[in-house]
Structure formats: C-alpha cells, structure tokens
Amino acid sequence: MMWLPTSPSALALRTWLGLGLFVLLCLGMGQALEKKAVNGKVGGKVSLPCCHEIPSSESLQKYRVYWQKNITDVVLAYSEGNMIPNHKRYRNRTEMDPWNLTLWISPVEILDNGSYQCVVQRNSVVVCDESVSLFVTADFSKPSITAEVSGGSCESTEMVVTCSSHGGFPRPTISGALNNVSVEWNASWVSEPSLRTYSVTGKLVLNVTKDVNITCSVEYSGFATSTSLPLKNINDCVVPPVPPPYNVIIASIIIVITFILAITLTARYLPRYVCSRCCKSQDSVEEGVKGYTKPPMSSKGTAETSSV
Template sequence: ALDKKVVKSKVGEKVSLPCCHEIPISESLHRYRVYWQKNITDVVLAYSEGNMISKHERYQNRTEMDPWNLTLWISPIEIPDNGSYQCVVQRNSVVVCDESVILFVTADFSTPNITAEVSADSCKSTEMVITCSSHGGFPKPKISGTLNNVPVEWNASWVSQSSLSPYNVTGTLVLNVTKDVNITCSVEYSGLAKSSSLLLKKTNDCVVPPVPPPYNVITASIIIVITFILAITLAARYLPRHVCSHCCKRQISAEEGVKDCTKAPMSDKGTAETSSV
C-alpha cells in the first residue's frame, strides 16, 4: 500500500512536497527519471537524465524540484493545487520508489457579517431574521453559533463555482426575542475558524393592556346589577301604594275627628236647654 503523507498550506504560501527517494552524493540526477504527478493523470513536471522534459502549463513559474532530495516546491499556492501528488523515481528503468503525498489547501474566510431584520413585533416578543455570511474561503465550511452561550443550528447554504473554487456561505436563523440576547456566528474550515457576535435588542417595550376579568366574575357582576335593578323596580312600585294607603287612612280618621268635634257641641247645647227648662 502507498504511504500517503499529508501537507497543509494556505493560499499564497510556499509549500514543499517530499519525495520518497534521495539521490546519494556519489550519484547525480543524470542517472534518474523523476516524475511528479497530480491525481496520477497530470504531470506537474518530469526530469530525465538531469533535464526537465515536461512541465504542466498551470505550474509554469510556480514550481521547482530539489536535485538531491527531489522535493517539489510550489509557490504561490492556489486553491486548484489541492489534491494528491505522486513522486515516481526510476533508475536504469527500474522503479526505485512510488509514493503519494496529499496537499490540503486552505483559504481564509472573511470575518462573518451578522445582520438582524425585524419581521414581526409585539409587546411580548420581537421576531427577527438573523443572517450570517462569509465569503472567499476554502474548503467548504461549516457554520455554527450560540445564543447566550447556548448552541443554535443555522440554516446554511453554500455557493461555489466548482469543488476547487472559493466558497461563500450564508446562514439564516429565525428568533423570537423576548429580551436582549447575544448571538455568535462561527465559520469553521480545515481546523480553522472565524467568528463574530451581535447584541440583539428587543425593540418594543409597550405597556401590556390590563387583562379582562374572568368570565365567572363578569357573570356574578351582571347578576348583582340585575338584582339591584329589580329591587329598585319593586320598591318603586310598592312604596307609593303603601304610602297612599296610609295617607287615606289618616285622612279618613281626620274627617271622623272633625265630625265628632262638630257633634259634641250640639250635645252640650241640648243638655243646656234641658237644664233651663
């Protein structure tokens, strides 16, 4: 099995890919054939009898090979350089070594930009659509975040022209904010990360209207009011009759008293006349 080594580098840097053979001091490159290939099919460069016989156009002016340890140097690194490389060494038409090395290329993403847009607002909460975006990085990233240090899951989408092109990533999140909270967005790629945070403020602090009384309280109040009205109505009908009846009795008694008073003097007069006789 091929022993695959791993080399990591960032875009713009200079990287060295080690070969599996080193030419002894007693010999020279003239006795060897050396092939550096990418993904087996593309020849990056090739040497035969000490002379370069082939070089891929995409690596023109960006590659060189050490004549002793056969290390391949690439500078500056580009995203399409990402992939598997193979060093094949022959001496007198006999394969001396054939091993692969994997080059992982990374490109830094921009610092995430977080924006918040209010989609609905009420006294109790504010609904916000949170967007986190970053661009220009490689490889394809993951996006994560926290809300007051509690992990949240973003709805992420990626845009790239190809698998060997820079990526743009956007994450969206819908939140109901009931108080001021802090949200953090992180873009992670190849063991690296870029992060930023934003303080979300609840926008509407309106006064909550009073809660109407429960149904049973309303029902009891209505019954009390109806009872009070009925009591007043009955009283209004009963009291005038009672008073008038009482007044009539007093009037009749008064008339009888007058009659009695009138009759009394007449009796006295009759008595006087009798006595005189």
C-alpha cells in the same frame, strides 16, 4: 484423508507470528498515512516530500524523477539532470530540491488541491513510487451578521438573523451560539465554478425576550472565523391603564357634580347676601344720623317764648 494433530506449541507459534505480522502491517500503514497528507493555503508555499533521497556520492544526472498529479498532468520532471516540459499551469510556480527531490509549489492555488505522485527511476529501474495528498484551504471572509425585525409583542421581538461569509475553500460548516448556548443555522452554500471558492449563508429565526449576544462561526479544514452581534428586545410597549371599578366611577361623578353645584350656588347667592347685609347696615347708619341731627328751632319762636 487423515488430519494429524497439531501440538499446542505449534499453534501458539502460529498465533504469535500472525499477531506480529498484523502489528507490522498496521505500523507500516500508519507511517504511510502520516507522510501522505500535506496542508497548504492559497497564496502560500508548500513542500511535497518524495520517497527517495539521492546519495551524496551520486547526482541527479543518473536519475529520472517525475512529479505528476492525478497520473495525467506532469507537474515537474527531470531526466538525466535536464527538466522535461511540464503542464503549463505549473510553469514558474514549481521547483524541486536536487537531493531529497522535494517538490515546492508557490503560490498555491485552489486547483492544486489533490493527489500527487513521485516516481523515481535509476537505470530504467523504479526506485520508488509513492503518492502524497495536498489539501488546499482558502480563508473565508469574516462573517457578517444582520438582524431584521419581522414581528413581535410587548414581551418579545421576532427577528430573522442572517450570517454570511465568502471566498473560502473547502466547503465549510456554520455554527453559532446564543449567550453561549449552541444554536443550529439553516445553512446554504454556493460555489463559484471559475474560482472553486464557496459562499455560505445561514439564517436563524429568534424570539428575543431580553438583550442577548449571537455568535456565528465558519469552520473549514481545521480553521475558523467568527463574529458576534448584540441583539436587543426593542419592543417597549406602553401598557394601557386599567379602568377603575364602576362604583368608583359613580362616586367620582357624584363628587364632581356636587362640587359644581356648590360653586354655582355660591356664585349666585353669595353676592345677594353680602349686598343685603351691606344695605341694612347703611339704613341703620342713616337713621342714626337723622335722629342725631334734628332741625333747630327758629329765632322767631324763641323770641316769642321769651316775651311770654
């Protein structure tokens, strides 16, 4: 078999055609992905767009419209303008626009999360068949932070910090910061089978050396809720005094003993010294008084002397 040479112009044309088809395919996929995602919150109202809009010259009586979930559950359906019985879980919670065929769900429940399909027929011919995904979220409670002291020293306090939140959907992530520095929580999740909601708990062991601020954030489907708690180093230890050197102790003892001996000697001998001085002074006074007051000579003697 003989291969004919291909001209450069033909190769360039094939290349450009391939690139054009690839770009159109990517654009088409991008547009399809863009209109397939719808977000809703529990208790709110969401609208799911359909892939067809009935012209103003026609009416719903000429169409069959099926809104179904997971291809098995009929959410809402119309045949020739009349509603077809649907799944009991969606009764009194759904309605459809008669022109653009948008499906409204209110109030939204967690079980509504999933993929929906809009199928439109006219004269038994499928006009469009397209899926749209509904991502349901339920708000988590404001995180609760508790701190329990597990040990410590004079320099730091060891704490077990717990952060918990509940009642949300979908499964969240938990993050935190210690004085604006990221920390990693040891997280665990619990799911309530009946409600499909989640509870999350994170634990963190910290050695607190100074007053700090801990923040816990619970993030889910683009939403977040957070709480902060100040932590303090509560261990205020009293440092024992350093004993003085040995020679200082000996010198202090000698000084105290000398002082006690001086007081003892003073108390014992000072009264005796004072008393002896007082006694000597009193004797001197008495002798002086005796010398000054000699006994007078008797009158008889005086007379005898006169007569002589």
